[in-house]
Amino acid sequence: MTVKTTKAFAPASIGNVSLGFDLLGAALHPIDGTTLGDWVSVSDADEFSLSVDGQFADRLPPGTENNIVTKCYAYFQSSLSSSGHAPLKVKMHLHKTLPIGSGLGSSASSIVAAFHAMNEHAGKPFSENTLLVMMGELEGQISGSVHYDNVAPSYIGGLVLMTGEDSPIAAKLPCFENWYWLVCYSGISVSTAEARRLLPKQYTLSDTLDFGRQLSVFVHSLYAKNEVLAAKMMTDVIAEQHRKVLLPRFDDAREACMRSNALAFGISGSGPTVFAVARELEDAKNMQAWLEKEYIQNDDGFSHICKLDIEGAILIS
Template sequence: MAFVSAYAPASIGNVSVGFDILGAALKPITDQVLGDVVEVHDGNAEFELSCDGWYSGKLPADYKKNIVYDAFEGFRDFMKEKGLPMKPLRMVLHKNLPVGSGLGSSASSIVAAVAALDAFHDNPMTRDEALRLMGKLEGKISGSVHYDNAAPCYLGGIQLMVQERNIISERVPAFPDWYWVSCYPGIQVSTSEARSILPKEYSRSDAITFARQLAVFVQASHTGDDLLAAAVLRDVIAEPYRQKLIPGFAAVREYAQSMGALATGISGSGPSVFIVMKDLEKAEQVQEWLKQNFIQNDDGFCNICRICEEGTVVAWL
């Protein structure tokens, strides 16, 4: 029988220059799958869930502690408020992203689950209703509602969080000739731990630098000035404190600079990193170096990516 499948790509939160308010979706230049897939099938009960995939063993055994179940409950509440019936269903999570990786793992599962549930019920949600539910579910994990992973994962591209006049986010133009070398070293850094290490207050100088760099990056992206955009792609809010949680990060930055990288940064809360390159051959050399010198175990991986402009892909199969 036909079922719905939703693929939600990995994402970079913060993108160095935009703490909690800038995010980018990733798409490998190869056929590598870099994102979670959620299927929704006709079921014999209100809810059933099964999980597979390389990283499924890291998920809680109790399905009620799985974020996909939370997505189901959130969607069910939405349907109840609208006076719409739920169908009996069975969900399958193909967990392709590691938990606590800095690649938007929770957002990928949430976005894929909500998008699949919505399609399975003939799309009762508007885009913004779906996105608000996704942000709310992300907030259950991180402790506060933020969209810098969910918005690019769902909508694609680089997204700037607006959250004014009922606008959640707006797309920022991406540079099509940038290669984003994304590497997960195989260890975990929890979002809560990465947030707790940050100072509660910042200096006026850091606040001004943060605002200036973000404004310049957005402006340069719209005017097509890639060198200017790259020049301000630096993190003064989180990276100075979080880099100590990532073994080998200083060496990564030093090597990337020696290879002519436009920018190097921590992906989300870490421990994944990203390196922006314009030359594919050098990007491949960086990828190989990271595999040999940054990845710490068999759970780690490294991909050369472009920005994923399409975001989540939903299909009936």
């Protein structure tokens, strides 16, 4: 009997994109063809099991029961049951290529790949928006709160705005195709939950007005195709000043990238990965050279010059 297997890939992502705390996210595709993201396979089986490999597999919590993919499977099974669908009898495999606590949507990539593969394998019982709700719930178990700024871009691709709890939860925004998105992971780990605890419980009226104005003007600038105004809005008034203490040489990295004509510079998600936006490839390469020499802390670190990944999660053979 032929065993059916479904395999899905989900790309890395930038959460927040500086100006859009919990509301903006961007999926990444390295221009050199490097695979930056996790994949999950689902195969017919009499009972559930999970195997794991990949560069960062040994950094995951020990025990199959503690793996986020196992939790995705349990949640998916429960959702199938409550909606009157037959249970999914499968085994799963996670190929882990994204570092944990990197600020590149590592947990989101695994979650998205798992749910996308299971939904396809089961004959698509759930809609895109329903899957996003599931993905957000599982992401919240790791980060301490439900947010979609990594799972949504990783799933639907591109630059994504979170629109609310109702359908649709997220919507793609237009962006500038000529922009290069440079990401650099320093090699250390930052807990998303811990990084959230660093943030104030309340913000000043001035900061909240700046946040709303920047996000509104940024979205307008994308539709108006105004690169200069869009880039001007890409500063973080919510999290960066509180979180940058976790990132050695963050201010030096910003200064170096701005000297190389960066349109914007910021923390990817909770960090320690930083990102810079450039209009010219040569500028992006100059920034990359400095970051690789001065920002990366150990052998785990890396950098990639990317474009936006417009496809998001895909099925692979």
